Structures are given as C-alpha cells and as structure tokens.
Amino acid sequence: MISSRLFLCGPTASGKTALALALAEAWGGEIVNGDAFQLYRGLEILSAAPSKDEQAACPHHLFGIMDAEESMDAARYAALANPVIEDIESRGKTAIVVGGSGLYLKFLTHGIAEAPPGNEEIRVELENWSVDQIFRRLQELDPNEAARQNSQNRRHLSRALEICLVTGGKASELRQNFEDPALVEKLKGIALTWPREILAERIALRTQIMLESGAIDEVKALPLEAGTIRQAIGVREIEAYFSGQMTLAECEERITISTRQYAKRQRNWFRRESWLRLLDGSLPLAEQVAEVTRWD
RNA sequence: GGCUCAUUAGCUCAGUUGGUAGAGCAGGGGAUUGAAAAUCCCUGUGUCCCUGGUUCGAUUCCGGGAUGAGCCA
Numbered sequence: 001m002i003s004s005r006l007f008l009c010g011p012t013a014s015g016k017t018a019l020a021l022a023l024a025e026a027w028g029g030e031i032v033n034g035d036a037f038q039l040y041r042g043l044e045i046l047s048a049a050p051s052k053d054e055q056a057a058c059p060h061h062l063f064g065i066m067d068a069e070e071s072m073d074a075a076r077y078a079a080l081a082n083p084v085i086e087d088i089e090s091r092g093k094t095a096i097v098v099g100g101s102g103l104y105l106k107f108l109t110h111g112i113a114e115a116p117p118g119n120e121e122i123r124v125e126l127e128n129w130s131v132d133q134i135f136r137r138l139q140e141l142d143p144n145e146a147a148r149q150n151s152q153n154r155r156h157l158s159r160a161l162e163i164c165l166v167t168g169g170k171a172s173e174l175r176q177n178f179e180d181p182a183l184v185e186k187l188k189g190i191a192l193t194w195p196r197e198i199l200a201e202r203i204a205l206r207t208q209i210m211l212e213s214g215a216i217d218e219v220k221a222l223p224l225e226a227g228t229i230r231q232a233i234g235v236r237e238i239e240a241y242f243s244g245q246m247t248l249a250e251c252e253e254r255i256t257i258s259t260r261q262y263a264k265r266q267r268n269w270f271r272r273e274s275w276l277r278l279l280d281g282s283l284p285l286a287e288q289v290a291e292v293t294r295w296d
Numbered sequence: 297g298g299c300u301c302a303u304u305a306g307c308u309c310a311g312u313u314g315g316u317a318g319a320g321c322a323g324g325g326g327a328u329u330g331a332a333a334a335u336c337c338c339u340g341u342g343u344c345c346c347u348g349g350u351u352c353g354a355u356u357c358c359g360g361g362a363u364g365a366g367c368c369a
Contacts, residue, residue, distance in 0.1 A: 073330035113329050155335035233333045
C-alpha cells in the first residue's frame with residue numbers, strides 16, 4: 001500500500017523534480033509544490049520550476065499560482081496546500097509534496113502556531129529601527145523571547161516584537177513545541193542527498209544553463225512592486241549585472257555561490273528532520289523509485 | 297638592458313617604528329513556526345616569494361636571485 005502523502009525534500013539541484021515525476025508515474029500520484037518560489041508566475045527558470053512538458057505528464061498543483069507582486073508566507077502556503085493534499089487523498093491518490101523550502105514544509109507536517117499574521121504597518125515601521133532598538137523593545141515587552149533570540153537577527157526579532165505589538169501579549173507564550181512524537185511518527189518523507197562537491201558542480205552547471213536560457217529576461221520583466229519574490233537567489237545578482245555593476249561572469253559566479261550556500265542551509269534544515277529517510281540522489285531514477293516504493 | 301613598484305590565508309588586500317600576523321570574500325560548522333532562496337551566529341598557523349648578511353632575534357633592515365606590473369631605452 002502506497003502512503004497517501006509523501007514529502008520529497010532535499011537541497012536545490014538534488015533532483016527532486018525528476019524523482020517526483022517518476023514516483024507520480026509509478027504510483028499514479030499527483031505532485032504538490034512545496035517550494036516558496038515556484039508558487040510564483042514569472043520566475044520559472046530561476047526557480048527551476050518543472051517545465052510545461054513535465055507538468056503535463058501528471059497532475060501538478062500550486063505551481064505558478066501567484067503574481068510577482070503578491071507576498072507569501074508559510075501559513076498562507078499551508079492554508080493553500082492542505083486542502084489540495086486532502087483532496088488528492090480523498091480521491092485515493094498519493095500526494096507527492098516536493099520542495100526545498102524547509103519552513104513551508106514544516107507548517108504542513110507539524111502544524112501552525114497560533115500567532116497573528118505579519119503586519120505590514122509594523123514591518124514598515126520596524127525597518128527604520130536599528131536591530132538594537134528592536135532587541136531592547138522586545139526585552140521590555142517579552143524578556144523570555146528576547147533571551148531565546150539572537151540579538152542581531154533583525155528578521156526573527158522583528159517578528160517576535162510584531163507578535164507582541166499586535167496581540168498586546170507575549171510572543172513567547174504563543175510558542176509551542178511542534179515535535180509531537182505521535183504525529184511525527186506518521187510522517188513519510190525522503191530527503192535526497194549528494195556528496196558536497198558533486199552537488200556544487202550540479203549547481204554551477206544549472207546556474208550557467210539558467211542564465212543561458214532566459215533567467216535574465218525573467219528578472220528584467222519583474223514588476224518593481226514585486227515583494228517576496230525579490231528574495232529569490234539570482235534576482236539581485238542579475239539586476240546588478242544589467243545595471244552594469246557586475247560582469248555576466250561575476251553574476252554567474254555570485255549566483256552559484258549563493259545557491260551553494262543555500263543548499264548548505266537546506267541540508268542543515270532537513271538533517272534536523274529525523275523522520276526523513278535519506279536517499280542517495282546519484283542513484284539511477286529507477287532505483288530511487290524502487291527504493292522509495294520498498295520503504296513505503 | 298636600466299630604473300621603479302609589487303610579492304603576506306583559496307582570492308583581494310592590511311599590518312608588524314625588528315619580538316613569526318589580521319580583515320573582507322570564499323570555505324567549514326550551526327540556528328530557524330506567518331518575509332525563509334530570507335535573516336542570523338560560530339570558525340583564520342599561513343614556508344609573510346627564495347637566498348645570503350646584519351642582529352640575541354628578520355616576514356619587517358641590507359645584498360643577491362625569481363616572478364609579475366609600469367616607465368625609460
């Protein structure tokens with residue numbers, strides 16, 4: 001019996017798309033996007049989204065559903081993805097959730113904290129504060145939360161302070177432990193792994209191909225109001241290229257480096273998810289499929 | 297051929313008024329519950345180009361050599 005939902009994770013350029021497709025064909029499954037940037041329209045090449053042909057091979061969900069101007073977050077993603085996954089399961093199919101965005105996937109697998117969503121007004125205001133100011137204010141409102149945060153991490157501190165300001169309470173009191181063993185035990189997922197040097201080569205090659213096959217035009221076409229999507233690796237680098245601050249070679253080099261560093265963070269993230277089973281990404285696809293089917 | 301300047305961490309460079317050296321980037325390790333492809337933390341011993349000399353002691357001063365750049369022929 002094939003499980004009704006499978007999470008397929010791993011660092012960028014590890015071959016998730018190809019394996020997902022092969023699994024979907026073998027099992028008659030459907031693919032659900034678990035990647036923060038493939039949700040968007042407009043950055044298909046830079047985000048390495050599955051091609052039109054690939055998407056035609058089996059049902060794909062949540063790819064290219066957002067405009068570049070829209071902003072996204074993990075909770076909204078989970079609100080979109082959960083019903084889709086449940087629908088697939090209700091039709092007796094397997095939902096194969098593929099992606100590399102650790103936080104987004106975690107909201108699916110472990111649940112969502114009962115905290116308020118981001119508040120644009122507060123965020124804009126906090127942009128003008130120094131990290132120290134944010135930290136000190138958080139210390140006043142919620143010393144416990146301040147103590148567990150890194151005093152230099154603007155993003156994490158801003159979020160914690162935002163929760164305090166919006167709720168009038170304490171962010172630390174809304175924190176919860178999501179590592180419920182009973183829940184985690186039921187999860188099924190795999191993480192693709194590669195030796196570091198080989199993954200680095202794959203990243204370098206893929207970066208080169210992206211730049212040769214339209215990534216530059218994609219970035220040129222991004223609307224100025226684009227929000228979340230601007231954080232994608234490659235956007236800043238390509239903009240620096242066409243504004244003349246970098247040569248194309250430097251641009252390619254910078255994107256390769258950022259991507260490699262991102263892959264490292266992803267490896268950290270997925271390594272902590274001890275429920276994920278590791279699968280050697282360098283195995284031939286057919287063997288990967290056989291391996292996963294056997295585990296299941 | 298002559299003169300000048302350079303040669304220090306994988307890369308770009310700083311520095312030591314002579315007591316064997318440090319930044320940025322890269323690399324390595326880690327954090328992470330509504331911006332996450334984001335954000336942040338930890339991590340730097342290297343024939344200080346080689347070789348003689350001066351010195352208690354030279355990467356630092358002096359001589360010679362090598363390599364590179366520039367200028368003059």
